[in-house]
Amino acid sequence: MKVPILKQGNILIATIQSALTDQDLLGLQDNLSHQVIQHRSQGVVIDITELDVMDSFATRTLRNIANILKLRGAKTIIVGMQPDVAFAMVQLGLTLPDIKTARDLDEGLALLR
Amino acid sequence: MTKQNFSNPHNIDASSLMSDMGLDEKEIQHRKEWLQLDSSDEARLAELNKMAQGYADEVIEDLYKHFLKFEETQKFFEDPAVLKRVKNLQKQYFLRLTQGNYDSQYIEERLKIGAVHASIGLDVKWYLGAYNFYQRAVAKRLFKAFKNDPEKALSALFSLTKLIYMDIGLAIDTYIYQRELTIRQQQEAIRELSTPVLQLREELLILPIIGAIDAQRARQLTEQLLLAIRDKRAKVVVVDITGVPTVDSRVANHLVQTVDAARLMGATLIITGLSAEVAQILVTIGVDLSKITTVGDLQGGIEEADRIIEHYKIKPQKNNLQATTE
Amino acid sequence: MTDHQVSIPIITDSDIVSARQQARELAKTFGFSSSELAGIAAAISELARNIVSYANKGMVNVSLIQESGKKGILVIVKDKGPGISDISLAMQDGYSTSNSLGLGLPGVKRLMDSFEIKTEIGKGTTITVKKWALR
Numbered sequence: 001m002k003v004p005i006l007k008q009g010n011i012l013i014a015t016i017q018s019a020l021t022d023q024d025l026l027g028l029q030d031n032l033s034h035q036v037i038q039h040r041s042q043g044v045v046i047d048i049t050e051l052d053v054m055d056s057f058a059t060r061t062l063r064n065i066a067n068i069l070k071l072r073g074a075k076t077i078i079v080g081m082q083p084d085v086a087f088a089m090v091q092l093g094l095t096l097p098d099i100k101t102a103r104d105l106d107e108g109l110a111l112l113r
Numbered sequence: 114m115t116k117q118n119f120s121n122p123h124n125i126d127a128s129s130l131m132s133d134m135g136l137d138e139k140e141i142q143h144r145k146e147w148l149q150l151d152s153s154d155e156a157r158l159a160e161l162n163k164m165a166q167g168y169a170d171e172v173i174e175d176l177y178k179h180f181l182k183f184e185e186t187q188k189f190f191e192d193p194a195v196l197k198r199v200k201n202l203q204k205q206y207f208l209r210l211t212q213g214n215y216d217s218q219y220i221e222e223r224l225k226i227g228a229v230h231a232s233i234g235l236d237v238k239w240y241l242g243a244y245n246f247y248q249r250a251v252a253k254r255l256f257k258a259f260k261n262d263p264e265k266a267l268s269a270l271f272s273l274t275k276l277i278y279m280d281i282g283l284a285i286d287t288y289i290y291q292r293e294l295t296i297r298q299q300q301e302a303i304r305e306l307s308t309p310v311l312q313l314r315e316e317l318l319i320l321p322i323i324g325a326i327d328a329q330r331a332r333q334l335t336e337q338l339l340l341a342i343r344d345k346r347a348k349v350v351v352v353d354i355t356g357v358p359t360v361d362s363r364v365a366n367h368l369v370q371t372v373d374a375a376r377l378m379g380a381t382l383i384i385t386g387l388s389a390e391v392a393q394i395l396v397t398i399g400v401d402l403s404k405i406t407t408v409g410d411l412q413g414g415i416e417e418a419d420r421i422i423e424h425y426k427i428k429p430q431k432n433n434l435q436a437t438t439e
Numbered sequence: 440m441t442d443h444q445v446s447i448p449i450i451t452d453s454d455i456v457s458a459r460q461q462a463r464e465l466a467k468t469f470g471f472s473s474s475e476l477a478g479i480a481a482a483i484s485e486l487a488r489n490i491v492s493y494a495n496k497g498m499v500n501v502s503l504i505q506e507s508g509k510k511g512i513l514v515i516v517k518d519k520g521p522g523i524s525d526i527s528l529a530m531q532d533g534y535s536t537s538n539s540l541g542l543g544l545p546g547v548k549r550l551m552d553s554f555e556i557k558t559e560i561g562k563g564t565t566i567t568v569k570k571w572a573l574r
Contacts, residue, residue: 079379081377081378081379082343082378083336083339083340083342083343083374083378084339086339086374086375086377086378087335087336087339087370087371087374089374089377090370090371090373090374090377091370095373096377101376101377101378101379102379103342103343103346103348103378103379103380104346107379111425
């Protein structure tokens with residue numbers, strides 16, 4: 001399932017649905033990489049409110065996305081991490097060390113300004 | 114948490130009671146083997162059924178005459194309509210003992226009876242007294258009926274004894290289960306009451322923890338805390354552990370995991386009130402101290418929290434979304 | 440009458456999602472809390488992913504279990520892949536899963552209540568984990 005990406009000014013907003021396969025994630029990476037260039041975006045908010053699990057692949061891919069976007073001068077913010085997902089992720093030993101996180105879309109957008 | 118509710122005898126769900134109590138086919142078979150209750154016993158008991166039908170009424174009458182002599186049991190049978198109904202049920206139970214098949218449906222019925230008795234507050238000792246009465250009442254009649262073959266009477270009595278012990282075991286298990294359930298529910302209530310998450314200001318929560326934290330309480334604290342961060346939209350939570358004398362390494366690690374999880378949700382945890390003991394434990398187990406924010410006391414923690422919130426002060430903007438062209 | 444077990448063949452990455460979703464649904468019927476469900480889903484995601492990454496194909500078997508009144512979930516993840524050459528290394532914490540060499544096993548062990556692994560080079564790997572519901 002493709003991840004929908006919306007544009008707000010020079011910020012892109014990607015909203016993830018729950019059933020996200022590895023292919024979907026890679027698709028998102030590809031899409032965002034292209035669109036950041038196409039729209040000259042300065043920031044990307046990835047909304048993971050609906051994401052059911054943050055496993056090693058999701059973590060790795062999100063970090064890759066952040067790094068790729070950084071190369072184009074864009075900041076990445078992850079919003080909407082659910083309490084259960086956050087804790088399970090921490091127990092798995094996964095981290096998102098170089099990515100900013102925020103509570104929700106509003107806070108994420110505000111932080112990017 | 115199981116949905117079992119023992120407060121109303123009419124609401125007891127017998128079928129889920131069996132699985133809640135771990136009484137599956139395997140366990141039932143196990144118990145029968147332990148009591149050496151086998152198909153020959155079942156056959157022997159079935160043989161007695163016709164005879165039992167003959168003396169059932171008499172035995173039940175005697176049983177209740179005995180019950181009604183005692184104040185504690187009298188009160189259950191003040192209403193004559195209730196007494197009549199109960200005697201009838203008791204007779205059915207009595208005859209069921211000699212029906213010859215004691216499968217999972219039999220077990221379910223036994224559990225339900227035990228649960229009902231537990232819920233109306235009938236003590237185990239009265240329950241045991243009734244079984245004892247049955248055993249003696251039947252023994253007397255068996256030896257009379259088979260007076261020329263006491264061996265036969267004895268075998269039949271042994272079979273009945275095995276079955277009765279199985280029933281008693283199940284009844285007692287129900288009582289124990291009910292007690293344990295109540296204890297668990299109360300523990301849960303106590304835990305919830307003892308860790309209130311307080312909203313001090315917008316975006317700032319305080320969680321004062323008092324008392325020892327074991328692994329289970331730690332888990333529950335984390336859940337409450339992370340949920341509160343989401344639901345109350347908190348930016349900072351000051352967790353004060355002045356009232357926590359010590360933690361073991363498991364709980365300490367759990368605390369660090371909670372800090373990480375909160376950060377992933379976009380919130381900062383400030384730990385205040387670390388005792389000398391707790392501080393030493395954190396250092397000793399090698400917690401990466403750069404990962405956790407600690408301040409001496411609650412006051413200091415709140416000041417630090419305010420600083421963090423000010424730093425991130427943001428004005429909400431109207432959202433103006435358009436789909437990207439692809 | 441709900442099923443008490445479910446088996447999901449793992450071949451593609453979408454099977455990883457399928458496995459964790461079905462496991463979550465099954466565990467839900469047994470009364471696991473939402474944070475326990477998240478842990479179970481995460482653990483299965485990692486284990487199933489290892490199959491896709493290293494073993495080509497395998498199977499995830501999830502069943503509901505009971506032991507002395509405790510309710511729990513049993514997950515058996517099997518493959519006929521190359522096996523793990525150095526288990527102690529794979530189980531070492533700090534053997535990071537963020538780089539592509541990690542198998543995420545120490546993390547899965549943390550999420551579950553019991554963890555057993557049997558592996559044979561060239562034959563395959565079977566990982567058995569259990570989690571008990573806190574009533």
